[in-house]
Amino acid sequence: VPLASKVVSRRYSTVTFLSDYGLDDEFVGVVKAVLRDLAPHATVVDLTHGIRPFDIRGGSLALARAIPYVPEGIVLAVVDPGVGTDRRAVAIEVADGAGVLIGPDNGLLAPAVAVAGGAQRAVELTSAEHQLAAPGATFAGRDIFAPAAAHLCNGVELDALGDLIDPAVLTPGMIPLPREEADGIHAEVLWVDRFGNCQLNVSPDDLGGGDAPTDVWTVTLGDERRVARPARSYAELGTGVVGLVLDSQGMYSLALDQHSAAAELSLAPGDSVLLAPLADDADGHPSTPVRLQPRR
Amino acid sequence: VPLASKVVSRRYSTVTFLSDYGLDDEFVGVVKAVLRDLAPHATVVDLTHGIRPFDIRGGSLALARAIPYVPEGIVLAVVDPGVGTDRRAVAIEVADGAGVLIGPDNGLLAPAVAVAGGAQRAVELTSAEHQLAAPGATFAGRDIFAPAAAHLCNGVELDALGDLIDPAVLTPGMIPLPREEADGIHAEVLWVDRFGNCQLNVSPDDLGGGDAPTDVWTVTLGDERRVARPARSYAELGTGVVGLVLDSQGMYSLALDQHSAAAELSLAPGDSVLLAPLADDADGHPSTPVRLQPRR
Amino acid sequence: VPLASKVVSRRYSTVTFLSDYGLDDEFVGVVKAVLRDLAPHATVVDLTHGIRPFDIRGGSLALARAIPYVPEGIVLAVVDPGVGTDRRAVAIEVADGAGVLIGPDNGLLAPAVAVAGGAQRAVELTSAEHQLAAPGATFAGRDIFAPAAAHLCNGVELDALGDLIDPAVLTPGMIPLPREEADGIHAEVLWVDRFGNCQLNVSPDDLGGGDAPTDVWTVTLGDERRVARPARSYAELGTGVVGLVLDSQGMYSLALDQHSAAAELSLAPGDSVLLAPLADDADGHPSTPVRLQPRR
Numbered sequence: 001v002p003l004a005s006k007v008v009s010r011r012y013s014t015v016t017f018l019s020d021y022g023l024d025d026e027f028v029g030v031v032k033a034v035l036r037d038l039a040p041h042a043t044v045v046d047l048t049h050g051i052r053p054f055d056i057r058g059g060s061l062a063l064a065r066a067i068p069y070v071p072e073g074i075v076l077a078v079v080d081p082g083v084g085t086d087r088r089a090v091a092i093e094v095a096d097g098a099g100v101l102i103g104p105d106n107g108l109l110a111p112a113v114a115v116a117g118g119a120q121r122a123v124e125l126t127s128a129e130h131q132l133a134a135p136g137a138t139f140a141g142r143d144i145f146a147p148a149a150a151h152l153c154n155g156v157e158l159d160a161l162g163d164l165i166d167p168a169v170l171t172p173g174m175i176p177l178p179r180e181e182a183d184g185i186h187a188e189v190l191w192v193d194r195f196g197n198c199q200l201n202v203s204p205d206d207l208g209g210g211d212a213p214t215d216v217w218t219v220t221l222g223d224e225r226r227v228a229r230p231a232r233s234y235a236e237l238g239t240g241v242v243g244l245v246l247d248s249q250g251m252y253s254l255a256l257d258q259h260s261a262a263a264e265l266s267l268a269p270g271d272s273v274l275l276a277p278l279a280d281d282a283d284g285h286p287s288t289p290v291r292l293q294p295r296r
Numbered sequence: 297v298p299l300a301s302k303v304v305s306r307r308y309s310t311v312t313f314l315s316d317y318g319l320d321d322e323f324v325g326v327v328k329a330v331l332r333d334l335a336p337h338a339t340v341v342d343l344t345h346g347i348r349p350f351d352i353r354g355g356s357l358a359l360a361r362a363i364p365y366v367p368e369g370i371v372l373a374v375v376d377p378g379v380g381t382d383r384r385a386v387a388i389e390v391a392d393g394a395g396v397l398i399g400p401d402n403g404l405l406a407p408a409v410a411v412a413g414g415a416q417r418a419v420e421l422t423s424a425e426h427q428l429a430a431p432g433a434t435f436a437g438r439d440i441f442a443p444a445a446a447h448l449c450n451g452v453e454l455d456a457l458g459d460l461i462d463p464a465v466l467t468p469g470m471i472p473l474p475r476e477e478a479d480g481i482h483a484e485v486l487w488v489d490r491f492g493n494c495q496l497n498v499s500p501d502d503l504g505g506g507d508a509p510t511d512v513w514t515v516t517l518g519d520e521r522r523v524a525r526p527a528r529s530y531a532e533l534g535t536g537v538v539g540l541v542l543d544s545q546g547m548y549s550l551a552l553d554q555h556s557a558a559a560e561l562s563l564a565p566g567d568s569v570l571l572a573p574l575a576d577d578a579d580g581h582p583s584t585p586v587r588l589q590p591r592r
Numbered sequence: 593v594p595l596a597s598k599v600v601s602r603r604y605s606t607v608t609f610l611s612d613y614g615l616d617d618e619f620v621g622v623v624k625a626v627l628r629d630l631a632p633h634a635t636v637v638d639l640t641h642g643i644r645p646f647d648i649r650g651g652s653l654a655l656a657r658a659i660p661y662v663p664e665g666i667v668l669a670v671v672d673p674g675v676g677t678d679r680r681a682v683a684i685e686v687a688d689g690a691g692v693l694i695g696p697d698n699g700l701l702a703p704a705v706a707v708a709g710g711a712q713r714a715v716e717l718t719s720a721e722h723q724l725a726a727p728g729a730t731f732a733g734r735d736i737f738a739p740a741a742a743h744l745c746n747g748v749e750l751d752a753l754g755d756l757i758d759p760a761v762l763t764p765g766m767i768p769l770p771r772e773e774a775d776g777i778h779a780e781v782l783w784v785d786r787f788g789n790c791q792l793n794v795s796p797d798d799l800g801g802g803d804a805p806t807d808v809w810t811v812t813l814g815d816e817r818r819v820a821r822p823a824r825s826y827a828e829l830g831t832g833v834v835g836l837v838l839d840s841q842g843m844y845s846l847a848l849d850q851h852s853a854a855a856e857l858s859l860a861p862g863d864s865v866l867l868a869p870l871a872d873d874a875d876g877h878p879s880t881p882v883r884l885q886p887r888r
Contacts, residue, residue, distance in 0.1 A: 013336070014332055014336075016325070016329060018322070018325070020786075021786065022642075022786040023319065023615065023640060023641070023642050024640060024642030024786060025640060025642070025654070025783075025785045025786055026610070026639045026640045026654045026657060026658045027785075027786075028638075028640070029608070029610070029637060029638055029639030029640050029658060030639070030657075030658050030661045032637050032638070033608060033637050033639070033658065033661045033662050033663060034661055036606055036635065036637050036663045037661070037662075037663040037664075040605070040606075040635075040663070043332065043336075045325060045328050045329050045332050046324075046325055046328070047322045047325030047326070047329070048319060048320060048321060048322045048324070048325050049319070050318075050319050050320030050321070053786060053787050053850075054787075054850045062321070062322045063322075065322060065326075066322045066325060066326050066329065069326045069329045069330055069333070069438065070329050070333075071329055071332045071333040071336070072333075081826065081827060081849075081850050082825070082827045083825060083826070083827075084824055084825030084826070084827070084828075085825045085827045085828060087827075134840055134842075135838065135840070135841065135842025136824070136837070136838035136839045136840050136841070136842055136843075137824050137825060137838075137840075138789075138825070138826070138837060138838075138839050138840045139839075139840030142661065142840065143840070191321075193321045193323075194316075194317065194318040194320060194321050194323075194349060195349050195350075197434075232380055232432070232433050233378070233379060233380030233381045233433060233434070234377065234379070234380070234434070235377060235378045235379075235380070235381045235383075236380075236381060245432070245434060246431065246432035246433075246434075247432045247434050247435075248430055248431070248432050248433075248434045248435030248438065248439070249431065249432070250430075250431025250432055251432075257377075258349075258350045258377050309632070310628055310632075312621070312625060314618070314621070319615065339628065339632075341621060341624050341625050341628050342620075342621055342624070343618045343621030343622070343625070344615060344616060344617060344618045344620070344621050345615070346614075346615050346616030346617070358617070358618045359618075361618060361622075362618045362621060362622050362625065365622045365625045365626055365629070365734065366625050366629075367625055367628045367629040367632070368629075487617075489617045489619075490612075490613065490614040490616060490617050490619075490645060491645050491646075493730075528676055528728070528729050529674070529675060529676030529677045529729060529730070530673065530675070530676070530730070531673060531674045531675075531676070531677045531679075532676075532677060541728070541730060542727065542728035542729075542730075543728045543730050543731075544726055544727070544728050544729075544730045544731030544734065544735070545727065545728070546726075546727025546728055547728075553673075554645075554646045554673050
């Protein structure tokens with residue numbers, strides 16, 4: 001049961017790890033080496049290390065999407081352009097201690113903390129004896145965050161890692177909400193995945209409820225206007241038909257069958273999209289298939 | 297001993313995992329979080345998640361190459377362009393239960409099942425209580441396949457996961473065979489690896505037996521013709537010499553020493569190649585070294 | 593405690609693994625499958641598999657940077673352009689047996705062995721019964737190195753894996769030293785990380801001691817000359833200001849705040865850099881900010 005049970009003095013056995021370190025350098029490996037050295041009983045689950053460098057928003061959204069599936073334990077998240085400055089390093093307890101999120105206090109953790117029910121206790125990671133000494137201050141993942149995660153796994157109390165701080169002072173995260181206006185729903189691309197699917201900040205409730213709207217929608221991207229068909233799978237879309245596919249998060253994503261909607265529609269995270277119901281009915285709407293580029 | 301021993305009622309402790317999810321999104325991490333949550337005793341071995349998006353053939357070949365080395369347990373494989381449609385989700389038992397392969401029934405699993413000795417039992421994964429409820433149907437890895445793997449690890453019987461189906465109705469895989477004709481052996485590039493080596497669907501038996509042919513061969517690629525020297529290592533090839541190197545699968549691959557044969561010869565998976573013995577003897581053959589491009 | 597304790601007959605439980613295999617093929621997965629099959633109790637810590645193909649120097653530096661953090665156990669490292677030739681495959685014992693490094697004897701392991709205190713015993717991996725039989729000789733990671741690691745984890749004695757050899761005959765590694773001349777310190781880029789930081793082979797001692805020099809330096813790259821400010825964090829640099837940031841290894845790296853110094857300054861590993869103190873004082877020095885390219 002993820003992040004749910006109640007125990008007072010506990011040891012953790014899982015560290016779920018997300019970062020923008022990439023996998024081409026040894027950063028991730030060194031963090032895991034430190035965890036293995038200090039808390040050999042703990043298992044590391046890598047969420048992803050492919051967050052774009054410095055992309056706090058992208059990292060925070062990935063973490064928030066994943067958190068409902070993360071097992072009880074520690075969450076270690078590092079996207080940290082302010083490393084080495086006086087930005088706070090924090091550990092945030094959620095779900096009566098079933099989970100502790102560790103990382104920089106720059107908004108990265110906030111959406112996941114909210115999804116997990118909110119912060120109950122928080123500490124600033126200031127206890128030097130629970131950190132690794134280092135010649136330079138550029139690798140807090142290795143020197144501050146991983147040791148904190150390992151010590152919690154070993155049963156060290158949260159408040160031994162530093163001073164308790166008021167969770168209300170933690171940096172909030174930013175998740176953009178869709179805006180309904182006269183011309184339709186002003187939405188935003190939250191995420192472009194490997195397959196080119198473009199997740200919008202729009203759920204079925206935003207489109208009038210039900211979990212598979214039967215209407216056809218127009219999608220305006222800059223100067224361009226497309227028709228998009230609601231769908232429950234990619235493969236049911238015809239070739240070149242833009243779909244509004246209900247994704248695994250329960251959000252709508254702009255998608256094409258076996259092609260990248262992001263590439264075909266030139267969309268990236270943060271881009272604006274306007275959704276409006278198509279005036280004509282579904283059968284009579286003008287057909288504007290995408291002319292597909294060659295597959296990668 | 298991989299996939300060999302016989303036990304009747306068993307728990308598994310290893311899940312070997314391959315997909316086209318990539319590592320830049322959190323897909324792989326969420327699948328592993330679900331596995332960790334439901335079957336904390338199981339260890340995940342990632343084969344690769346770098347299969348090109350939607351490339352069922354590429355995924356099936358990677359899985360078939362790896363399967364002789366995969367330990368007893370569950371194999372979870374997801375390359376699934378038909379996710380959310382009525383394509384079957386299946387679990388296939390092999391080797392008297394030493395292994396169970398889980399994934400979409402689209403040909404992805406078939407070559408590996410054949411290498412493992414063939415399907416003995418198969419179920420369609422229809423038991424809703426062994427799946428995760430989800431708002432959208434686009435992430436079967438998380439909602440259907442990972443839970444099935446975890447439940448089998450926990451000792452749930454195969455036929456509790458859904459209805460038994462006749463293994464004969466499973467979608468077959470396609471592994472192209474070389475064709476011997478008057479002008480030589482018509483072969484195909486099965487795989488281009490990171491180093492640019494181009495594995496052909498040609499083994500020593502196809503070239504007349506023995507495990508290191510001493511003849512020199514001509515290789516015709518489209519309009520171009522090259523001389524290729526059989527070799528047992530890359531480094532024994534001279535600079536720019538195309539080798540026909542017996543690879544770790546016992547197949548021949550077109551290769552260069554410390555350079556990418558795929559880049560130099562413009563080869564990709566699926567490309568046709570014609571092999572023919574060189575008329576002249578090995579010492580007198582014309583030398584046609586590749587003019588190498590700058591190293592990456 | 594990394595690589596320190598003394599035990600005579602021991603089993604190992606961690607295999608730390610680095611290679612140039614990449615993650616797009618199943619090479620890494622198959623090595624880990626073999627480890628799991630032969631030594632199921634062992635945990636694998638992946639340092640990185642993103643070393644550039646054939647880049648022995650890059651691999652050796654990554655391994656040397658990581659080794660102080662690697663837990664007791666086996667280190668498996670494979671960057672092996674000479675695979676299948678008569679280059680030696682070796683296992684090297686360090687730290688009274690707390691660690692054994694396994695890989696090709698081509699200089700890859702040497703810097704890490706030195707950091708770990710030097711080789712105490714070494715064997716050439718020649719025992720066929722401790723290897724996997726294979727049709728071709730191109731995948732020593734799977735057939736020679738992984739089985740050796742697994743057997744050591746299982747308590748097999750080092751000298752059962754092959755003949756002891758004199759550690760003095762092992763191929764040395766090459767770590768370039770900075771050169772102080774009349775015009776300044778002639779340095780070299782050792783490493784460019786994902787964020788574009790360019791680690792130099794220069795430590796505070798080379799710049800006159802202290803751990804954060806307060807002087808301003810000029811950096812000459814080919815024909816170009818820049819001013820660089822010593823800094824302890826990236827974020828304290830202004831936009832476009834080149835920093836000489838003391839990194840997590842205690843080395844100086846050329847860096848920019850949230851931008852790639854490597855891209856802006858066109859630097860790659862192995863490039864030469866000349867550092868000299870700026871004649872003017874810090875406040876009066878000419879300002880030469882980098883005109884930043886668009887962010888990735």
